Amino acid sequence: MNPIKFCKFHGFGNDYIVFEAEDLKEVSNARDFAVTVCKRNRGIGGDGIAVLEKLADDAADYSCRIINPDGSEAGFSGNGTRCAVSYLYFNNLWQKNSLKLQTKSGIKTYELLERNNNTFRFLAELGKPKFSANEIPFAAGDKLSSVKYYELQITNLAIPVTVVNVGNPVAVVFVTDFDLNWQAIGAEIEIHPQFPERTNVVFVQVNDSENIEIRIWERGAGETSSSGTCSIAAAVAGVFTEKINRKVSVHAPGGMTKAQWREEDDEMLITGLADLVFCGEWLGNKT
Numbered sequence: 001m002n003p004i005k006f007c008k009f010h011g012f013g014n015d016y017i018v019f020e021a022e023d024l025k026e027v028s029n030a031r032d033f034a035v036t037v038c039k040r041n042r043g044i045g046g047d048g049i050a051v052l053e054k055l056a057d058d059a060a061d062y063s064c065r066i067i068n069p070d071g072s073e074a075g076f077s078g079n080g081t082r083c084a085v086s087y088l089y090f091n092n093l094w095q096k097n098s099l100k101l102q103t104k105s106g107i108k109t110y111e112l113l114e115r116n117n118n119t120f121r122f123l124a125e126l127g128k129p130k131f132s133a134n135e136i137p138f139a140a141g142d143k144l145s146s147v148k149y150y151e152l153q154i155t156n157l158a159i160p161v162t163v164v165n166v167g168n169p170v171a172v173v174f175v176t177d178f179d180l181n182w183q184a185i186g187a188e189i190e191i192h193p194q195f196p197e198r199t200n201v202v203f204v205q206v207n208d209s210e211n212i213e214i215r216i217w218e219r220g221a222g223e224t225s226s227s228g229t230c231s232i233a234a235a236v237a238g239v240f241t242e243k244i245n246r247k248v249s250v251h252a253p254g255g256m257t258k259a260q261w262r263e264e265d266d267e268m269l270i271t272g273l274a275d276l277v278f279c280g281e282w283l284g285n286k287t
Helices: 030-038 078-090 182-190 228-240
Strands: 004-011 014-020 049-054 062-067 098-103 106-116 119-127 147-154 157-165 169-174 200-208 211-218 222-224 247-252 255-261 268-282
Touching: 004 078, 014 078, 030 049, 030 062, 049 078, 062 078, 078 098, 078 106, 078 119, 078 228, 078 268, 147 182, 157 182, 157 228, 169 182, 169 228, 182 200, 182 211, 182 222, 200 228, 211 228, 228 247, 228 255, 228 268
Parallel strands: 014 049, 062 098, 169 200, 211 247
Antiparallel strands: 004 014, 004 268, 049 062, 098 106, 106 119, 119 268, 147 157, 157 169, 200 211, 211 222, 247 255, 255 268
């Protein structure tokens, strides 16, 4: 068995192990492999893996799969794909200023704004949000055209959720502060039966019209220090509920992401960093 090369990057502490599909040919099951390498004590450690493959068609330059630490596959990851694109620049596999990336939830565009040694800053165009229950998906008997302040029943509590699909389903919970057991609430909402594909959960405190603070419970990963997906979902939901402006700074424990929901074309944009942690070779199990 040949060693498998990788590089690990993080976006504001949200860390991903990046592989090239060509190097995973001997891996029999990518999802089991992700579980193994993402383990913090017995593997490389990460909030997921990103698998890149060069494409021959004109629609996109590369494809990227995001697999969570529990082996489930994400539709998209803002930080994970930013880490993947950084890998391409770091290894001189891509030199142009912009790149189109094919993901499970569609093509995303990345523009390299700045490189400072092994720190990369990108503007990413992520497409348009989806609000209807069947597009999220969210199981609602009346097939809601949007899910705003829906009273979601969890154990001994009803939580008002505003739900949007930004490449992944995200349940947004607005709070006045974080003095609640949001991790336990997030874990229960993630697997709630009204979310047939599970969901990310983001708790949002609005500081003013241009600044929000978030806490993140990520589908398949649990508590994370940052999430591009949850950052843009929090921004979109904040605009949708008329709480904030269309351009905001999203403050997470790991750092700040710039988010925008553009009015003229509905396009979602985020600006954020990815930092190299280290590169190496995996010599262990190729399950």
